[in-house]
Amino acid sequence: MSSGEAPSLRGRLEPLRDAFDLLAAYGDDGFLFERGGLGVATSGPPVATASPPAASRMLADVDRAVRGGGRTVAVAALPFLETAGAPSTLSIVTRTVRRSASGETLRIDFGDADEVATARRAVGPSDPGEPFGPARLREGPPADAYAAAVVDVVAAIRRGQLRKVVLARTIGVDAGRRLDARRLAHRLRAVNPDAYTFAAPTATGVIVGASPELLLSRFGREVRSNPLAGSAARSGDPTEDRENGERLLASAKDHEEHAIVVEAIARTLEPHCRELSWDREPVRLETLNVWHLSTRFRGLLREPAPSALELVRELHPTPAVAGEPREAALAAIERLEPFDRGAYAGPVGWVDASGDGEWAIALRCAELRGDHATLSAGAGIVAASKPEAEVDETDRKFRAVLDALLWG
Numbered sequence: 198m199s200s201g202e203a204p205s206l207r208g209r210l211e212p213l214r215d216a217f218d219l220l221a222a223y224g225d226d227g228f229l230f231e232r233g234g235l236g237v238a239t240s241g242p243p244v245a246t247a248s249p250p251a252a253s254r255m256l257a258d259v260d261r262a263v264r265g266g267g268r269t270v271a272v273a274a275l276p277f278l279e280t281a282g283a284p285s286t287l288s289i290v291t292r293t294v295r296r297s298a299s300g301e302t303l304r305i306d307f308g309d310a311d312e313v314a315t316a317r318r319a320v321g322p323s324d325p326g327e328p329f330g331p332a333r334l335r336e337g338p339p340a341d342a343y344a345a346a347v348v349d350v351v352a353a354i355r356r357g358q359l360r361k362v363v364l365a366r367t368i369g370v371d372a373g374r375r376l377d378a379r380r381l382a383h384r385l386r387a388v389n390p391d392a393y394t395f396a397a398p399t400a401t402g403v404i405v406g407a408s409p410e411l412l413l414s415r416f417g418r419e420v421r422s423n424p425l426a427g428s429a430a431r432s433g434d435p436t437e438d439r440e441n442g443e444r445l446l447a448s449a450k451d452h453e454e455h456a457i458v459v460e461a462i463a464r465t466l467e468p469h470c471r472e473l474s475w476d477r478e479p480v481r482l483e484t485l486n487v488w489h490l491s492t493r494f495r496g497l498l499r500e501p502a503p504s505a506l507e508l509v510r511e512l513h514p515t516p517a518v519a520g521e522p523r524e525a526a527l528a529a530i531e532r533l534e535p536f537d538r539g540a541y542a543g544p545v546g547w548v549d550a551s552g553d554g555e556w557a558i559a560l561r562c563a564e565l566r567g568d569h570a571t572l573s574a575g576a577g578i579v580a581a582s583k584p585e586a587e588v589d590e591t592d593r594k595f596r597a598v599l600d601a602l603l604w605g
Contacts, residue, residue, distance in 0.1 A: 217302065220383060220394075222294040228272040229382060229396040230546055230555070235298055236393075237270055237547045241291025244307045249275070249510055252287045252548065259289055260550035267551040268303055270295055274397035274404050274545040274559055277514065277538040278527070283400060287506075287548070295549075298416075335369040337536055343591070344584035346533040347576075353529065354580045361457050362520035362529045365575035366591055367536055370602060376565045378403045384601040385561070388485055393557035395545045399564060404540045406562025406598070409484045412544055413512060414555040415505035418498040420466065425482060426458040426517050426577050427451030427490035428590055442481050442488045450581035455479050455490040457579075458516045462494060465512050469503055470496035484561075486593040505554030509544050518542040518558055518575070539564060541573040563598050572598050 223229040224240025231238065247255035252271050260269040271287040279285045289307070296302045338346070343366045350362045378396050385407035386394040392407035411423040429445035432438040445451055459475065467473055473496035482491035519542075520526025541564070546556030563570040574594035576587040 217296070219294060219296060220379065220386070222292075222304075223379060223382070223396060224292070225379065226398065227290060227292075227396075228274075228288075228398070228547075230272070230393065230557070231386070231395075232391070232393045235296050236555070237272060237293060237295045239270075239272060239290035239293045241307075243288035243290055245289045246286050247271070249285050249287060249506060252506055253504060253552075255287070255289065256548070256550040263305060267549065268295070269293075269305060269550045270547050271549075272397070272547045274395070274399060274540040275513075275543045276540055277518070277543040283537070283539065295547075333371045333373065335371075337367045337369065340588045340592075344588055347578055347582055347584040347587050349533060350529060350578045351580060351582055354578070359525050359529065360521040360579070361454060361516055362526045362578045363516070363518050363542075363575045364530065364578055364587070365534060365538065365542065365573050367574075368572045368595055368599070370563075370570040370572065370599070372568045372570060372602065375568055376570055376602065378405045378565055381405045381563070381565070381601055382407075385598070388597065388601065389561070392484070392561070393545075393555075395557065395559065395562075397540070397545055399540045401539070402564045402566035404545070404559060404562055404564045406559055408545070408557040408560045408562070409482065409489065410517065410558045410560055412515070412546075412556045412558050413505060413508050415498070415502070415508060416553050418500070418502050420470065420494075420496045420498055420508065422462055422466065422494040422512070423491060424455075424458045424462050424494075424515060424517050425489040425491050427455040427479070428576075429488040430589065430593060431483070431486050431488060442483075445488050445490060446479075446481060450579060451490055452479070453581070454577045454579045455492070457521045459492050461516050461521065462492075462512065466494065466496055466508070469498055469508065471499050472497040485597045487590070502552065504548055504552035505546075505556060506548040506552075509546075509554075509556045513544050514542070517577070518560075520577075538573065542575065561594060561598060563602065570602060 219231045219238040222238035227240040229238045230236045273287040275285045276283040293305045353359050382396045389407040394407050396405045410425045414421045429441045475494040476492045479490040479492050482489045544556045545559045548554030563572045574591040576590040
């Protein structure tokens, strides 16, 4: 259905128990974006789709038929780079449940039925699968080829052609059993409760992950962003773990990598904001396998305020996932990465008819296709980068998702 044709719609606020879980409203063909019990979950097929430039018009057209107005949601996992073969598309889906910080839960049903029950399927413990042996894992590129690409980028940086490039690699998994997106999301959320858990359809499967990185949120005139760049290994030994975190805070290499991202975020958001503040020194953010340097942005938008999606389109791809300068970094990525990133490192999230929305970067994730999964992980390369350290960083980022897949 085109964005100009408003289907028969009904939207209502539905009080749900405090223990309501958005994962229960996520259908196998739907979309999930949740952190701390708040976010959006959908089930059923799209009733309207649009490209990002046309999304506001689509939302306005459809929202006119919804009682209470302004709450209709469009969702997407956008590709890292839009191409003719991988266009960016947002969808308004048959059934949407959204839960806000106020505790209000709204379910919007699209269709003719008097009562449309949200699809629910129990998600609980399951026996772990067989460990993935070397024959079932395929690296792309292998560690030695990735290390050689890091050397190539460092040389270009030292020649003054680049400041930073984020290089990624993949691991393909032949699981020997159907992989369940819902169960993988459940497991990732359990071990990463502070992350943005997401599951979204792609052109070839479904991407599932738990991202630590907020690209942008907009609620009313308040805008936030929380870029991450610079990392160090976590350790099971508390003393070693603390020392690793302290070395990260003192690392000139990691501060340089992080500062490039902060500069770009500030440069993009400042023209839109009446007020904009951010941490003047990065702080540590802990994830399961990696420490990160983190900077928290908070701003008050000028009127007329751009929508969350409009700001996302200006920000992406930031130097946290591409590099600096942007075009030169993208050219290096195209030359050195032997695969298409697809939705990996792209924006994933939602926007509503009022322009509010929340978008993370699709990291710590896997794209599932039947019994196969493709995991992607990257590292930021600057002049002081060491190939072996960047290989180790990507290995650690893979680990959390690989472990969770054993339960998926």
